[in-house]
Amino acid sequence: MPSIRAPAAKKTTTLTVAVKCRPLTDRDRGRDIIRVHNDKEILVLDPDLSKDYLDRIQNRTKERRYNFDYAFGPTSTNLDVYKRSIHTTIAGLIQGLNATIFAYGSTGSGKTYTMVGTKDDPGLMVLSLKTIFDLIKKDDSCDDFEVTCSYLEVYNEVIYDLLEKSSGHLELREDPEHGITVAGLRSIKVNSADKILELLNLGNSRRKTESTEANETSSRSHAVLGINVIRKQSKRYPNQVVRGKLSLVDLAGSERASETNSGGQKLRDGANINRSLLALANCINALGKQQKKGLAYVPYRNSKLTRILKDGLSGNSQTIMIATISPADGQYHHTINTLKYANRAKEIRTHIQKNIGTINTHVSDYQRMIDSLQNEVSRLRKELSEKESQLSAKPSEKAADDEISWLNSLSQETSENVQERINLQKALFEIEEINLRNRTELQQLDDAIAKQQDIEKDGAVVQALRVRRQVILDNIRDNDELGVHYKKEIESNEKRRCQLQNMIEEAISNNGNKTYLRILSQYRLLGIANTELQFEMAMRDQVINNQREAFKNLWNLLVSLGLDEKQIMELAAKQGMTIENWTTTNQLGLVNRLSSPSLGCSSRYSLSSGCVYNQLHNGESQSFPQRQEFSTPLFSTENRKSSRAYYGEEHRSSYYYMAQDHSPATCVNITSQNWFSGGPNAQRGTIERSPMELCDPLIHRNEVSPCSRNSRQEEVFMYYYSYKYAHLYFRTCAMLLNPMYILQHQILLTFKSFRECMGEFHSRNSHSGQQVRVGTPCNKDSERRMETTPDGSTHSPFRDGPFGQGTGIPNQVSAKSRSSNLPPQETSSFDSRSSALAQFIK
Numbered sequence: 001m002p003s004i005r006a007p008a009a010k011k012t013t014t015l016t017v018a019v020k021c022r023p024l025t026d027r028d029r030g031r032d033i034i035r036v037h038n039d040k041e042i043l044v045l046d047p048d049l050s051k052d053y054l055d056r057i058q059n060r061t062k063e064r065r066y067n068f069d070y071a072f073g074p075t076s077t078n079l080d081v082y083k084r085s086i087h088t089t090i091a092g093l094i095q096g097l098n099a100t101i102f103a104y105g106s107t108g109s110g111k112t113y114t115m116v117g118t119k120d121d122p123g124l125m126v127l128s129l130k131t132i133f134d135l136i137k138k139d140d141s142c143d144d145f146e147v148t149c150s151y152l153e154v155y156n157e158v159i160y161d162l163l164e165k166s167s168g169h170l171e172l173r174e175d176p177e178h179g180i181t182v183a184g185l186r187s188i189k190v191n192s193a194d195k196i197l198e199l200l201n202l203g204n205s206r207r208k209t210e211s212t213e214a215n216e217t218s219s220r221s222h223a224v225l226g227i228n229v230i231r232k233q234s235k236r237y238p239n240q241v242v243r244g245k246l247s248l249v250d251l252a253g254s255e256r257a258s259e260t261n262s263g264g265q266k267l268r269d270g271a272n273i274n275r276s277l278l279a280l281a282n283c284i285n286a287l288g289k290q291q292k293k294g295l296a297y298v299p300y301r302n303s304k305l306t307r308i309l310k311d312g313l314s315g316n317s318q319t320i321m322i323a324t325i326s327p328a329d330g331q332y333h334h335t336i337n338t339l340k341y342a343n344r345a346k347e348i349r350t351h352i353q354k355n356i357g358t359i360n361t362h363v364s365d366y367q368r369m370i371d372s373l374q375n376e377v378s379r380l381r382k383e384l385s386e387k388e389s390q391l392s393a394k395p396s397e398k399a400a401d402d403e404i405s406w407l408n409s410l411s412q413e414t415s416e417n418v419q420e421r422i423n424l425q426k427a428l429f430e431i432e433e434i435n436l437r438n439r440t441e442l443q444q445l446d447d448a449i450a451k452q453q454d455i456e457k458d459g460a461v462v463q464a465l466r467v468r469r470q471v472i473l474d475n476i477r478d479n480d481e482l483g484v485h486y487k488k489e490i491e492s493n494e495k496r497r498c499q500l501q502n503m504i505e506e507a508i509s510n511n512g513n514k515t516y517l518r519i520l521s522q523y524r525l526l527g528i529a530n531t532e533l534q535f536e537m538a539m540r541d542q543v544i545n546n547q548r549e550a551f552k553n554l555w556n557l558l559v560s561l562g563l564d565e566k567q568i569m570e571l572a573a574k575q576g577m578t579i580e581n582w583t584t585t586n587q588l589g590l591v592n593r594l595s596s597p598s599l600g601c602s603s604r605y606s607l608s609s610g611c612v613y614n615q616l617h618n619g620e621s622q623s624f625p626q627r628q629e630f631s632t633p634l635f636s637t638e639n640r641k642s643s644r645a646y647y648g649e650e651h652r653s654s655y656y657y658m659a660q661d662h663s664p665a666t667c668v669n670i671t672s673q674n675w676f677s678g679g680p681n682a683q684r685g686t687i688e689r690s691p692m693e694l695c696d697p698l699i700h701r702n703e704v705s706p707c708s709r710n711s712r713q714e715e716v717f718m719y720y721y722s723y724k725y726a727h728l729y730f731r732t733c734a735m736l737l738n739p740m741y742i743l744q745h746q747i748l749l750t751f752k753s754f755r756e757c758m759g760e761f762h763s764r765n766s767h768s769g770q771q772v773r774v775g776t777p778c779n780k781d782s783e784r785r786m787e788t789t790p791d792g793s794t795h796s797p798f799r800d801g802p803f804g805q806g807t808g809i810p811n812q813v814s815a816k817s818r819s820s821n822l823p824p825q826e827t828s829s830f831d832s833r834s835s836a837l838a839q840f841i842k
């Protein structure tokens with residue numbers, strides 16, 4: 001006979017939120033930015049140590065502080081977490097209470113470690129199971145206990161039974177009595193914790209995991225371990241059955257495709273993981289809102305995960321969220337994101353109630369329950385209509401206090417709206433980025449199939465290529481669908497934004513209350529953040545395209561110089577470089593490129609290509625492609641090495657990227673001659689290096705001449721400020737201009753900064769009486785220093801200057817500098833540079 005929940009007293013409770021910070025691991029780069037205070041407070045330090053001038057004077061810091069029910073630092077073990085935050089909840093299970101424990105956090109933050117653990121530090125799943133059986137053992141009531149266990153995973157929006165060897169797809173059902181259930185899920189009766197642990201290990205071995213760049217054993221699925229305890233109170237209430245249900249959830253980690261550096265199926269998994277986590281985040285948002293405003297639609301149906309977690313999020317369950325975070329500064333944005341949702345989750349309320357049923361429930365009991373449920377429904381309907389009418393009432397009709405709280409909630413809703421849009425846009429951007437790659441691969445496959453068909457019609461290779469093509473097509477279709485879905489959500493979010501804006505404007509026109517202005521300014525600030533994000537997205541697109549173009553050009557140039565593909569590969573292999581995914585593209589692109597007049601000796605390469613050149617030239621063996629970072633002026637060789645892993649970096653703003661080496665402005669011109677001959681030609685000044693490259697003394701650390709060593713710190717200093725100004729400038733542009741326009745200006749600015757930098761450097765050194773010659777002729781002295789080479793061309797004495805031999809400045813840059821009508825740099829003061837910049841921005 002089924003058991004039925006008695007309409008006994010309900011207790012409303014809020015979600016318990018515990019935050020756990022894992023220790024720094026070998027994979028992490030950077031410094032620890034998490035501090036735990038009083039076992040409750042988490043302080044996230046500003047990851048950016050080199051703040052720019054404006055940020056410093058305006059005291060803009062990225063430091064954040066949050067309070068939670070429990071906070072655990074890197075030295076805490078799983079047992080510490082369990083004892084303080086979980087133990088009492090588990091004890092309620094055998095009294096007929098439901099509980100849900102889930103770990104939430106970005107990929108590699110320690111969710112699986114917390115839930116499953118290791119032999120030395122068993123996780124919450126293991127510790128909970130031990131407690132359940134200990135409690136049953138200690139119980140002296142002579143009641144009968146039955147413990148059953150199920151273990152499922154949600155992978156790519158499909159549910160699988162982890163306790164079945166080869167499980168088929170399982171479906172979710174809504175059961176009026178038991179809520180959401182999984183039809184066909186195996187539930188195994190167990191008598192000891194060891195037996196469940198055995199099943200747990202078996203299930204874990206079947207779970208889908210992959211090695212990604214962010215985590216060696218990254219869980220690609222959400223896993224839910226369900227423990228049901230049925231207690232038959234045989235003596236005191238022979239007809240009564242008490243049921244407790246515990247769900248332990250290990251979520252897959254949210255990730256960015258660029259960080260995990262995954263492709264193909266992994267990318268598809270990532271998109272699905274992100275989709276279900278976004279659905280979970282939206283539910284947490286809506287539930288948080290619901291508690292404050294009394295109504296909000298909770299989109300449980302958007303994913304299987306949220307449907308499974310529905311009871312844990314709003315139903316009959318004592319729920320504990322363990323938010324896991326990484327202490328690394330590189331993970332700052334993920335950490336803040338996790339903490340924001342954890343903070344919101346504190347507001348979520350659930351209603352716990354003992355699940356007491358009878359074995360022989362009488363019809364009159366059913367009737368009583370139906371009556372009481374109907375009463376509750378009508379009460380809730382009434383409450384709902386009251387709230388709705390309250391919300392639709394205009395502020396002018398309300399009392400002053402009401403007005404303030406109305407405005408506050410409006411302000412809150414506005415920031416949520418913007419935050420939601422940013423999340424959606426990010427997700428959309430990732431999907432589009434993935435599909436861009438997919439389309440490139442598709443094109444390559446089409447061409448490869450056509451080529452292969454000529455050799456061997458319908459052979460095994462063609463078949464394999466076709467299978468791969470179908471997979472890519474499926475991915476593209478799925479991602480396109482997902483993209484449409486996101487776009488729709490962005491549209492509805494936009495609509496809501498318009499509504500909110502109208503409400504704010506109406507409020508401002510009706511009343512001069514200062515709160516309106518506060519809301520307005522907050523709204524504008526968030527709007528700016530949004531603009532910046534859009535800008536960043538556009539720039540990242542631009543950067544990706546630039547890099548692709550640069551690599552293609554480099555390849556074509558190599559081939560046009562007489563090397564065939566094999567020779568190039570061998571050359572690359574000798575240098576320890578791996579060239580991936582380029583063969584087909586370049587072979588294909590080659591014919592067009594070779595006939596293109598823009599190619600040849602004067603081809604322009606971004607410094608990404610320059611970086612490859614340097615690798616070849618210096619004989620360093622590095623993997624290809626990689627980039628060099630120029631953003632941190634005072635970095636050591638070690639820092640420099642560690643900063644090379646581009647994919648590990650995240651949420652760099654657009655101007656950061658623009659200050660990097662890939663812009664068309666910072667190009668390296670390589671003649672075919674010096675490409676072959678390398679070093680010696682470089683010393684004769686035929687290799688033209690970019691101003692940025694010349695400015696960076698660390699690039700030429702082996703080439704610095706003894707006479708310039710004293711001034712090296714000054715060079716670094718000057719380089720630093722020219723970069724900082726570029727940074728400030730792009731900030732302004734980001735708000736005002738479109739990306740292409742900014743790119744155009746970047747070219748100008750780079751030259752200008754360089755000229756200023758050199759001029760100032762020269763003026764400093766000539767004041768201090770040092771024999772240092774610079775290539776920017778910002779005054780007559782330096783003009784005279786332009787020399788004529790035997791072949792009649794002018795070349796800058798720069799190559800013998802403070803950057804050492806062989807660092808010849810491009811003649812075109814010198815010429816430009818000569819014609820510059822910039823005011824002479826007479827002082828090196830910060831102010832003069834600042835006003836020059838202000839003028840330039842004007």
Ligand SMILES: Nc1ncnc2c1ncn2[C@@H]1O[C@H](COP(=O)(O)OP(=O)(O)OP(=O)(O)O)[C@@H](O)[C@H]1O
Binds near residue numbers: 105
């Ligand atoms: N408290 C801890 N002590 C020591 N190492 C830890 C701790 N927490 C996590 N780690 C280590 O960090 C790495 C990532 O942890 P884990 O696999 O649990 O992350 P995750 O959040 O589950 O990632 P994903 O979402 O990708 O599955 C692992 O190598 C793990 O051993």
